[in-house]
Amino acid sequence: MAKIPESTIEEVLSRADIESVVGQYVTFTKRTGQNLFGLCPFHSENTPSFSVSIPKQIYKCFGCQKYGNSIGFIMEMEKLSFPEAVKYLGDRYGVDVQWGDDDSENTKNLKERKKRVMNILTDAAGYYYKALNSDAGKAARDYAAKRQLSNETLTKFGIGYAPDGFDNLYSFLKSKGYNDEDLNDSGLFTRSKKGNLIDLFRGRFIVPIFDAFGKIIAFGGRNLGPELPKYVNSPDSLVYKKQNHLYALNFVPRNTKQLIIVEGYMDAIAMHQAGINNAVAALGTSFTDSQLRLASKYAEEVVFFFDSDKAGKAAAIRATNMMLAYLKRMTGIKIRIRIASVPEGKDPDEYIKTYGADSFKSVVKSAKDVNDYLFDRAYDDNYDKDSGLDLTKYQEDIITYGSWIYDPIKREKMAVLAAQYLGARAETILFAMEHAEKAAMEASRGNEQRESERKEKTEVEQRRTSAPVKVPNADRVTRDEIELFVRAVRLGGVLADETKIERNDVIRKNDFSGSNMKEIVGFFLEHFNEKTGVSDALLITKMSDLLLNGLKAETFYIKASEQISRESNINAEVDMYKRTLYNVRLKKSQDELKLVDSLIQTTEDKDKREEYIELNNKIELYRQKLIEKRNKL
Template sequence: MIAPQTIEQITNRIDIIDVVGEFVKLKKRGANYLGLCPFHNEKTPSFTVSPSKEIYKCFGCGKSGNTITFLMEHEKYSYAEALKWLAQRYNIEIQETEVSDETRTIQQAAESLHVLNNFAQKFFTEQLLQTEEGQSHALTYLEERGYDEKIITHFQLGYNPQSRNAFATAALQNQFNKEVLLKSGLLVERNPASSAGREELFDNYRGRIIFPIHNNTGKIIGFGARVIGKADRAPKYINTPENEIYIKSKILYGSYFARHSIDKNNECLLVEGYTDVISLHQAGIDNVVASGGTSLTTDQLRIVKKYTNNLTIIYDGDAAGVKAAMRGLDMALEEGLNVKLVLIPDNEDPDSYVKKVGADAFKSFIAANKKDFILFQLDVLLKEAGDDITKKKEAVNQVAESLSKLNRAEDFTRRQAYIHECAAALKIDESGLINLVNKFIHDKVAKEEKKQAAPISGLEETATAEEDKTALLFHPDEAQEKSVLRVLLEYGLNQWDDDHTIAQHIFKELEQFSFDNPDMAFLYNTYRNYYEMGLQPSAKTLLYNEDERIRSLVVNVTLFPFELSQRWDEKLENIQVSNVDNSSKDVAMSLSYFKLHKIKKMFEQNQQDIEKSTNWDETRQLMEVHRYLKGIEREITQQLGTVILK
């Protein structure tokens, strides 16, 4: 285990904007930063990061936490691996305590796969560059394809020898677990004819060029393996099967190497294959990624959108390439991307074409042949329809449905321009096309509303509860409890007066009151216990507590979707709104409203007891309670200068 002193060093050095900004494109909004949530699909940013509180929260899906939990959730790291990632980033030396056998046995599968993949990459690269078989068979083939050693090393390419168990032998000798080896897809288990029923492990990628696949931090999450030369019966490519760290629909090959260039150029070039990416990088065109030959997915498009809104898809110019491009259109529009299309001519692909014409000519060709995606679709549909009335009607409907995907407020002008141009090309009335587009929009909204209104089955309800077990939702009546805990966490260690801290003042004021929400009560008691033990609890220290429940509660209590802009001080002359210490007023107001809320509930309960009472003495006592509560209420409202809560 990592020593507590090291953990403290790491948490003191953490810059949450620096770390989260590695994965999410953030823009400053007041005191906080805002971006598109990396944990769910959204068009309008609701993912908020607070540098002062060192926490993040998505007000769309409810995901929240600190820098460490972000890495654990986003990169599938274990707690220890997230700390090690941060330690490496901030050049902090890791000091570890003894690791128990139990801790070793419960290491997450994701961490094991990362370690195995790292070992495998080094093995394959060594086989390619330092063995006679690799150099004569694989390296020669790559060089003949036009790849130099610099680009081969950059992308960490490798080779799996033709021997049936070269990698299996090396992995087992290094004590890698059989279950993890099979899960990784690097090995397969088969029953050879000579084994008399005994299962053996064989290399799955033998005799193939190996392409490591990296996540956005450079960790190897899987591999692609290509046959050398033309494939006969065997598939041309074999890819890692899906597991804890490799989900094909969420991966863009080359994104780790291209992310900075995409951001700098404000454009992402999307191709199909590994070799397309490598050849373009070698030619100096490095803002390029690949979809891996599969249909584009929403998750892949969202990776692009982290860095830019401008996507240029470069596909082969054959019929298959055109169809592949068309499949990604609607999803790209829904994600708000500005999409252009380039088709490579003469039955070439980006890999072969850039080698044929050179880097400069390739760049010029891309710049001169970018086609607007919607207008390209329209052109294809019209050519297919010809004079066929039925097909032309289908084309109108398909174009209208695509245009309906541009349904954000900021897309209105863009959609109207498309409608004008498409109506002219289709030779139909513009108002008719507008009505058809609106119909598709309304139908989609109605469908979504119906889906949201549908009752949830017991099975779905259980699954949802399991997914959201750490997402804490508070009833509006509990706002006062949340407010008291917020001021306790933010100001508790500050002085209330000469003799008491704000925490001590709050403890004293709440002696006769309790929290109705069990989570709020738990957090309050946790804070008080730590305080009375002589510790210094605060939002920051509790944010890195080992208890996930405490961390989640702290985030939900302290982070809000809206922050008071510091520019109010500029707008309101002679009045300081934000740049002033309002902690005492904040505490007093929070406590007063908390008490008023509790007294209101006491009134309601007392009134019910009076109505049910059949004994005069009991009724008289209840009336005394009523007057007593009224007196407290009047005193608090006079201090607040407000009206009694209804």
């Protein structure tokens, strides 16, 4: 991890207050005292279990258990490393974050490797570009001509050609001095059966993939003959994660309000050439939530073009579902989603070539709001011109789609319109939509819960198998608890000396879990003498008829006190006593936290839930104090 000076981190944390950092992503729906509540951005839910504590400057989700400070939040949200998140916040809140020179070897190495890979990619792009205009590149030039790509476009997009053969690019890059390890990192090569690096792109039309800043991070290659697959793309690499990028975003003007999203980079290129400069392409088979978030940083609205075939239609429904679920969760992200379809089943590229950019712009204008799109899809998909509307299937679809919509007014509108076809009351349909939404959420929560229950179970089983004897509750005492008691007894009158031990740090019955131990402690406190404490002799009379961990209490106690180390002086004894006390209390509060957390997750009552959340925050604060005290010892 890179080394950022502690003082810089502190300054970032003091300026990047948690409310404003989280507020960029989460809409707070409630404030109680110094705590804010909203829907969790990390898991899907319909009642807020995500909280921010202003005095503590932390966030915590009682649903998925994530918690942390502003830096941790940004790491999680933006998928950044610690130093990157500090830098990110530093940029936003005006703190100069320097970490380049202080990098540890690992980070330095990684940065160097990435730099070399970027250089390789740039050199490769130059090589492909040059090859396009070589004799061998004729097939690619013919293809470009067939797609009616102008020379200007070929240059702007850095279009190239990968010559046929297994080691053209490889030899070129080797001659530039790159080693196999870095070449392997670049994603431009694959391995032969013998294990040698061979060119990934062979005899293909090459499209460099840029990041939002115009740096080349990967390539796409289209076939020029019948060979399969039609498209070969760079795999994810040190510098490329396809789900995080939108092709051609670097060519979109900064002041755009709208992004047009098409399926392939060839479509995007054709659109830019036609003057539609706000077109971008998703780089995988499906649009991702990271891409939607990226788009939301550049525009207020996205207009999607999906292929009009069956696969394209299915992709549209999948993407719509994903996006609506994502936006339901991420209340801080505001982006309007519209779905367009090109008439006559053409793709956008063909359509522009046939009818021109202006016609295409009117197709964009007529794109449907995602809610209307879903409404129409439910009808179109289930309508047959001979048999009419299949009402059973229509009902199924419309209720599913309605359950995805998070805007209550739009959902109601959908229900009202569907009521006409279904011959049912809108309220009933609305109710069914809400029910479906709840069921879907419970199903997803069920998955999470089953997972965490499974984990807990294995933990309990582990504990069980490692515990030598299974003890009934009443005589239960932990190793730390018995040590605490032994040390308290040993301190004698010092336990009452407030200059050494504050009142709060005197043991109480509640520090112990089993009822027998509680009884013994109660007896101890009752008979406590400010000068001498309580003698072992007196304690043992009390213990004679009680059990501890399955043994006679006096035997157990005497054995334990023999085993527990004696410190060299009374101050060291006091410190050890305190350390043990804090550990016991920390353990206990941790168990309480677990209980409160499970109450928060299971309760349906909103007020109760908030009470529990308050309680949880109190326990956390208490734990923090204990940890501080323990650290001071």
